[in-house]
Amino acid sequence: MNRKRSFLIRPLIILIDLLTINAIVYFISDKEYLNLTFLSYTTLFWLFISYYTKFYNVYRYTHITRLITLLFSQFFVFALAYLSYFSIFKEGEVVENQFIIFVLILTTITFFKFSTFFLLKKYRSDGKNYRNIVLFGESNVAKYVEKLFHEKNDLGYRFFGFFSDKTYKSKTYLGSINTAFNYILENKIDEVYCESSIISQPQLVEIRKFVTKHNLELRIIPENKAIYSKDFILEYFGTIPILKPKPLPFEQIETHIFKRIFDIVFSSLICIFLLSWLLPLVWIIIRIDSKGPLFFKQKRDGLNGEQFYCYKLRSMKVNSDADKISASKNDKRVTKVGRFLRKTSLDELPQFFNVLKGDMSTVGPRPHINIQTKKYINEVENYLVRNSVKPGITGLAQISGYRGEVIKKSDIENRVRLDIFYIENWSFFLDIKIIVQTVFNVFVKEEKAY
Template identity: 65%
Template sequence: MKSKIGQYSFLIKPLLIIADLFIIFSSVFYFSAKDYLNLQFSIYIIFFWILISYYTKFYNVYRYTHTAKILGLTLSQFFIFLLAFFSYFTLFREGELIREQYITVITFIVIITFFKFLFFYLLKKYRLSGGNYRNVIVFGNSKSALNVVSLFSKKQDLGYRFRGFFSDKVSKSKSYSGNIKEGLKFAILHEIEEIYCEVNSLTPQQLKDVRSFTNKNNIELRLIPENKAIYSKSFILEYIGTIPILKPKQLPFERFETHLTKRIFDILFSTLVSVLILSWLLPILWVLVKLDSKGPFFFKQIRDGADGKQFYCYKIRSMKVNGNAHKLGAIKNDKRITNIGAFLRRTSLDELPQFFNVLKGDMSVVGPRPHMNIQTEKYLKEIENYLIRNSVKPGITGLAQVSGFRGEVKKKSDIENRVRLDIFYIENWSFILDLKIVFQTVFNVVKGQEQAY
């Protein structure tokens, strides 16, 4: 099931950032000296506005956020940003301060604050009219669970449509719709977008099953906690009204800034490699490959990308042209591999054209390695959670590869360990981790790996 959550929501934050920056630059243009609007000033303002908003969480406003919280976020954002704004003139304009600058900052503060609250309240009105809603169900039959049900019914401006509650303990309530297993089936059939679980009403195994179910079906999970659960490091405590709700911590690839950071790094790194290395190395390798065997220089193969989107993955041909190239991966002492191909595979030079895939946006420098389609179909049936690795762009290199799990899969544990490390990477990504993997890849190429054949 594909949830409606996030279908367009990922656009809201970037659009709000662009709108706020437009207000700032318009205010500067209207009230201040026009020569401020140069490239240096623009880059400075954009960089610090986005950086500060990331740390103040200025754009982390949800349907249940209190107005007092929004006001606090606004004050924090502008207090820090104004320090950066006036520092520009100290650093680059030799302490120049004019009256128009104070008019400028007052203008964009007032306008941005006004539109932030206006947007928040317009969304509330829109939800009251039946738009921008989320279908929710509740698992549990305790007082806390029923309080959540009551809140959803009374606070229509939150935009939640309560569809029923499920519990293994039968209830006479009109809202009671069945047991937990029936609730999971109900969620699929009725496109439920959020499930609220009362912790005490479910067994640990049921909670585990529900969380696995929500992850698989792209449904948001919220827990109605017992007291000790509030201190769990895996969840964030939030409030809907006065009711505490636990929300699973957002994974790195669920954040817009993660994709932005990786894409910027991918473009810069791949451009450098293309200009400094591929521009002269590929012509040399083309001559060597052509002299060694007949056939095309590039070998392309359809692979699965992020969210199942297929693309042509490019490599330098390292085998003789054969009918099994798309069905059978390379094995040790494979007779299909050419003389120059053995060298290319051993040094991983055959993977270099994938930097073009990165520039096209089909791949990333670092990520789970894309498998042949026939292998993907096999592993989907055999390996638990295999599909999770397809939730991000595949990479030229990855954590599994630099950890020794690359090449031929001889036994089931080989692919299991590869998937385990890929999932660990997805759940624990950081820019530093990407840099470590890149450096480890270079080191392994120089050192050589036994599985590189």
């Protein structure tokens, strides 16, 4: 197995588990179970529970006791969800074979879980599916790391050596810290370890930028009395404490899947129950007020800077400056109806079509017009971080008062700061809070809603 394809192991295991669950139901061949409701319920709850129990968060250094704990947690909660199906859909009826199915699922997946765990260890102990490692540290730590990975070869690590600004007469000493970066790329290193006591803050920042750029793993070996930051996960390799940077919410595929499902469901409800009858009425009113189309579309930056057409209800007279100048207070281009639409944010409603298409999300950083983006890239630090997620109809910056026209530099700086905070601290409940606050703001007079 190519070590660079290790990321395929977890999705494959999840797929096999789901196929196992559905295969057991199929081979029992009871008509009570061969229906879409039961199969969908079982599959979705299995995935939902496994996400919160971290059932599939098994790594090459995971201990057997941790595996047992995961199995117990998963099946305890799954048992409650599984039996709840019969309470909800069968009104408490004891359906034939319901316990046989659960026991078969439990035993089969437990067997597969342990089998996979030990087979991968055997596979790695044979020198396959390995990861290459270097250390920024001192000789005594390097010796311990080398000894640990040699004795525990089933972890699947190859220790190449260490870098230090001190010179050592050691076969594993590879050179000074400045020479490390070329060596790491030339030798296809996968993980970089740093001994925090000998790495300066500027060096650590440089190393972290390097590993992020080249998609490598970073591990910190802290001092014994180090205060563990909430931004790091503490792990142990043998008796070595390792600090691993916590992945940001949007670095996890589960976040994108969950957010996309919510966007589809929420925007579909808005389109069906609100836009289906509101748009014809608004179209008539807009046509009476001024000549022009119902919708206004404009190119904006989307995910990773890709361009898309952002839709709005037309709130201005047709003009040639729409792509050059954003709306300002008492803007003469804004129509009478348009002023009301902008004040209540109703002009943004067609962006739910953008959400359904996948260009936008319900909540995220607001997309700016292209001429503003070109300007702010050079003026505002970390501006392009906003493009690492899909733009939103509403966002944290907007409910915090930073919407509309940018009058002074601090307006855009605070907007970017809040957008980055949202990206780094996303949660489903934060999205709900932003949506609720956005709806509330419709009924409150906002100073910059023009």
